[in-house]
Amino acid sequence: ITNAAFRPSSTATTIHHNLIVQNTGELWVNRMGEISFTDDSGNPSSELGSQFGLTIREDYCDSSNTEVLIYNGGRMEIGQQEGIIGGVNTNIENIAIVSIEAGGTLTIGNNGRVILDQGSKILVKSGGILKVESGGILRALRGGLIAVQEGGQLIINQGANIDLWWNDFGYNGEIIEGSSIKIENGGELITNGEFNYSGSGFFQFDAGNILTANGPFKFEGTGQHNRFIRINAKAALNIGSGTIDLKKGMIEYQTDSKIVIEDGGQGIFKQIDFEGIHPDRQNTAIHAISANKVDVFYSSFNDFDTGIEVSEMNQATDIFTLSSASFNQCFIGIFSEYCKELNIGAYFYPRDELDYASQAMQLRNTEWVNFSGAISNYPKGLPAVFILNNNSDAIAHGLSGFEYTTFDMTGDITNNDVGIEVFEDSKADIIANSGASINNNQVGIFAEGNNVFANVILNPSSEVRDNNVGISIEKGMTYTQPSGVARDYGVITMTCSKLLDNMVGIRGEELTLNIDACVNSGQTAADCNYNQTSASHFRNPQFGTLFAICYDVNNVSELMQIDATGNYWEGYFSNGTYWQGQPSAIGLPSCGIQIGMPLTPSVCGLNPFNDNNFTSAAPSNCGVVQVPDDVIVKTDFTSGGGDVTCLYVNENGEKAIMNQKYAEANYLYANENYDQAAVEYEKLAKISDAVKATYCAPCQHYIEVARSRTLYVQDGNDSQGLVSAETDSGISVGKKSSSLESNEEEMKIHIFPNPTNGILNVQTEMANATVRILDIRGQILLTQKGNDFKINTSAWASGMYFVEITNEESGEVVKRKIVVQQ
Numbered sequence: 001i002t003n004a005a006f007r008p009s010s011t012a013t014t015i016h017h018n019l020i021v022q023n024t025g026e027l028w029v030n031r032m033g034e035i036s037f038t039d040d041s042g043n044p045s046s047e048l049g050s051q052f053g054l055t056i057r058e059d060y061c062d063s064s065n066t067e068v069l070i071y072n073g074g075r076m077e078i079g080q081q082e083g084i085i086g087g088v089n090t091n092i093e094n095i096a097i098v099s100i101e102a103g104g105t106l107t108i109g110n111n112g113r114v115i116l117d118q119g120s121k122i123l124v125k126s127g128g129i130l131k132v133e134s135g136g137i138l139r140a141l142r143g144g145l146i147a148v149q150e151g152g153q154l155i156i157n158q159g160a161n162i163d164l165w166w167n168d169f170g171y172n173g174e175i176i177e178g179s180s181i182k183i184e185n186g187g188e189l190i191t192n193g194e195f196n197y198s199g200s201g202f203f204q205f206d207a208g209n210i211l212t213a214n215g216p217f218k219f220e221g222t223g224q225h226n227r228f229i230r231i232n233a234k235a236a237l238n239i240g241s242g243t244i245d246l247k248k249g250m251i252e253y254q255t256d257s258k259i260v261i262e263d264g265g266q267g268i269f270k271q272i273d274f275e276g277i278h279p280d281r282q283n284t285a286i287h288a289i290s291a292n293k294v295d296v297f298y299s300s301f302n303d304f305d306t307g308i309e310v311s312e313m314n315q316a317t318d319i320f321t322l323s324s325a326s327f328n329q330c331f332i333g334i335f336s337e338y339c340k341e342l343n344i345g346a347y348f349y350p351r352d353e354l355d356y357a358s359q360a361m362q363l364r365n366t367e368w369v370n371f372s373g374a375i376s377n378y379p380k381g382l383p384a385v386f387i388l389n390n391n392s393d394a395i396a397h398g399l400s401g402f403e404y405t406t407f408d409m410t411g412d413i414t415n416n417d418v419g420i421e422v423f424e425d426s427k428a429d430i431i432a433n434s435g436a437s438i439n440n441n442q443v444g445i446f447a448e449g450n451n452v453f454a455n456v457i458l459n460p461s462s463e464v465r466d467n468n469v470g471i472s473i474e475k476g477m478t479y480t481q482p483s484g485v486a487r488d489y490g491v492i493t494m495t496c497s498k499l500l501d502n503m504v505g506i507r508g509e510e511l512t513l514n515i516d517a518c519v520n521s522g523q524t525a526a527d528c529n530y531n532q533t534s535a536s537h538f539r540n541p542q543f544g545t546l547f548a549i550c551y552d553v554n555n556v557s558e559l560m561q562i563d564a565t566g567n568y569w570e571g572y573f574s575n576g577t578y579w580q581g582q583p584s585a586i587g588l589p590s591c592g593i594q595i596g597m598p599l600t601p602s603v604c605g606l607n608p609f610n611d612n613n614f615t616s617a618a619p620s621n622c623g624v625v626q627v628p629d630d631v632i633v634k635t636d637f638t639s640g641g642g643d644v645t646c647l648y649v650n651e652n653g654e655k656a657i658m659n660q661k662y663a664e665a666n667y668l669y670a671n672e673n674y675d676q677a678a679v680e681y682e683k684l685a686k687i688s689d690a691v692k693a694t695y696c697a698p699c700q701h702y703i704e705v706a707r708s709r710t711l712y713v714q715d716g717n718d719s720q721g722l723v724s725a726e727t728d729s730g731i732s733v734g735k736k737s738s739s740l741e742s743n744e745e746e747m748k749i750h751i752f753p754n755p756t757n758g759i760l761n762v763q764t765e766m767a768n769a770t771v772r773i774l775d776i777r778g779q780i781l782l783t784q785k786g787n788d789f790k791i792n793t794s795a796w797a798s799g800m801y802f803v804e805i806t807n808e809e810s811g812e813v814v815k816r817k818i819v820v821q822q
Helices: 391-396 658-670 674-685 697-708 738-747
Strands: 019-021 026-031 034-036 051-056 066-070 075-078 093-100 104-108 113-116 121-124 129-132 137-140 145-148 153-157 161-164 169-171 174-176 180-183 188-192 196-199 202-205 210-213 217-220 227-231 236-240 243-253 258-262 266-275 284-289 293-297 300-302 306-311 319-330 332-350 359-376 385-388 405-409 412-414 418-422 427-432 437-439 443-447 453-458 463-465 469-475 477-480 486-489 491-494 498-500 504-509 512-514 537-540 545-550 568-571 593-597 600-604 647-649 655-657 710-714 720-724 749-752 759-764 769-775 780-786 788-792 799-807 813-820
Touching: 019 026, 026 051, 051 104, 066 075, 075 093, 093 104, 104 113, 113 121, 121 129, 129 137, 137 145, 145 153, 161 180, 180 188, 196 217, 210 236, 227 236, 236 243, 243 258, 258 266, 266 284, 284 293, 293 306, 306 319, 385 405, 412 418, 418 427, 437 443, 443 453, 453 469, 453 486, 463 469, 537 545, 658 674, 658 697, 674 697, 749 813, 759 799, 780 788
Parallel strands: 019 066, 026 075, 051 093, 066 104, 075 113, 093 121, 104 129, 113 137, 121 145, 129 153, 137 161, 145 180, 153 188, 161 196, 180 202, 188 210, 202 227, 217 243, 227 243, 236 258, 243 266, 258 284, 266 293, 266 300, 284 306, 293 319, 300 319, 306 332, 332 359, 359 385, 359 405, 359 412, 385 418, 405 427, 412 437, 418 443, 427 453, 437 463, 443 469, 453 491, 463 498, 469 504, 491 512, 498 537, 504 545, 537 568, 545 593
Antiparallel strands: 026 034, 169 174, 319 332, 477 486, 593 600, 647 655, 710 720, 749 759, 759 788, 769 780, 769 799, 799 813
């Protein structure tokens, strides 16, 4: 068929010989009992609701294969809805069905088009093939359906165009499901590289579907909130050992459904809304088993039984990274088992404040977790973060040398019943780094029970604050590892950190307090310069207890003094700089330090600390950071090797000391100057992985923390594009400026969409406001007055920007952060 003369022509309802439609030729399936060209008289009786059928199958005579090829300007239209004839709406509603049976192939070649109209279908049956080549267009309109049935195949080649237009819509009083491609039980989708997708329709996968991806299963949707995949009840979208790479779309899950990545496979998800509908449906967004890579960026997991379940990612080359993710209304946000390292930058919110079954993370036999973001409002019943490990069990699953879990956090754990729990027969190190906070929990860190071994390290600018109990470790013990190395547990180390306003700050038995500010600053007590000391700050509320520690001694004289020089102590009943007992009218301990001894009553009023030298005021920052012992500072620049320094080449090409730059950024961040802090962190974060690998562990730590405070994205050239990680993209962040904290509700500010690539709406109920937009360098891009702003960002470069809204009457300022993604 080589022209569009629109001469009526009819044939049988079956094609069983090769047919080519090209050069503007058109094949229409829209008349009863025939296939034909069509013209203005194509439906002279204006039949309504007619259904037309066409079958493509093997040759009747010799059973040879049949191919219908639509290419080079050719077009096939299946069905016709409300046709316009001579400018008059004829109300034609032709619904057509094309069946591709055994031996039949419908191929859409370059510049060919196959179009389904409302309610029409292509059924790919057993032995049938529907193929879309590069440059070909398969388009479904107004509820059109392509169903790949058992034994059928849909082949989508690289560069093909899949247009699925219209989401669910109302028609004649009914809800019509949007256009879709459905892979049924036993049907197979074969993809050969990245293809082009457009529209608001979707792919749907039934239980028993077969996905064969030769190269990545990769395509991009039309918007993060637009459904482009649905996984039907009891179905799995199983990529196996291949790669799934999805961007900008919504994935809808029905009962007991999941995406599965296994056996070295990779999952890459950017700007995806994972929608579980409701967690009672027992679905899991991503189930990774022995996967090589799970990388999630700017995505949300909503209403799941389990957001991500990951197991046996236990190789040094395995990568698990979440950046700016959120978990909302999930029973369990992340469940991990037998994994080596997880990098989790995410915000977690429980299913319901009255539901006692929610957890942010269950970490079982997981060696190392780097956490940034926030975990908040997990109520009674289960801890927000649950840590359990068993050494022999982990080794049996490939974690060679696994001894304990390290939970390394720069994020916030706030307003939970229990923030972090280390379960029985488990060992863990909890490390709170710069900016981390464990605040307003009933118990911040809980490590009690049989054979619980835990250490807590509070690094500069971290804090444990306003908890009922800040840190509770049942007992300090020494554990001998299978390697024969003895390791002490029950050690709490504090360096320029804060233990403030807890009813009980630290509770436990036979604990070791490593809180000597001089020693932890790299000095000695004898020669300590208190102006160069990274002091910790201790305070408790009235009738609170700073330390409630039981020592296994029989009398006070056997209680050894604890080196605690160089810190700052304050409280309602402080005398000098350390705590002393005061009579209590209501029988509660009125001192900050309560030392209990099993054979005598609890003793309050002791000064067990060797703290005759102290800072004269509460430390306002942690600007003094000493170089760790295993870093040798040299005057000559060294870029690699064993005795590597923490020197690096700065933006001016000059030699600079890494730990000084790190300290400057920490100071800015601790004082909530996030704009400038991001600029300073960037100078370390952009050091490439290749260069980072040449540094020793402390230097690498500086770089990792800097990256955790930026959005670190590495491209193929091992260079980084960076913006601040404090992004407000519809996800609550743990840090707010004081003005935002106190006045945002009153000012009622709405900023949307965020991220954006077009019109940004900034609305406030203030009568008189000024809005300013600044880039990450602090340069003002625009200033406007009013209370309802529409700002065109289409010409802006991708990255982080800052919105400042000023109440001109009160002078109060609210700062928000937005992301532009072009």
